[in-house]
Amino acid sequence: MRILLLVAAIVGVFLIVRTLLRSSGKGAPAVPPERVKQQGPVVRCAHCGVHVPHLEAYRAGERVYCSREHALEDARSRDDD
Template identity: 35%
Template sequence: MGLFRVLFWIALIAAAFWLWRRFTRSRSTTSTSRPQAEPMVRCAHCHVHLPQHLALQQDDQWFCSQAHLEQARHDQ
């Protein structure tokens, strides 16, 4: 009878631990949302893709650096 009580308490503690881990893990994954993907643009000079917030815009063209922007101005 004593062995049955020990096994019962071990099973109960294991089930409680499993439930606690399951609920704490699911809450932490749902609270952290993935960041939104930024729009990417292509440099009109070298065709490198970069995030839009890092690019320089002139008219409807995007450039990866000030040098490429100036080269495009000189080529026109």
């Protein structure tokens, strides 16, 4: 009975160590995709065409801009028409 318990303990430790080694070895490269997911979708500036994360974009009506300056410039240039 003691031998069975000993074998079960050794197998348990072996499985735990193997799981830890696998998770630490392949965990690192998964960082960049998570960053993209956190920033959300990307939108295109209506003035210069630069792509910016949805959360950092500026809005003027239905149009989206990369910066406050481009929102103002675009509004000014559209007033001239």
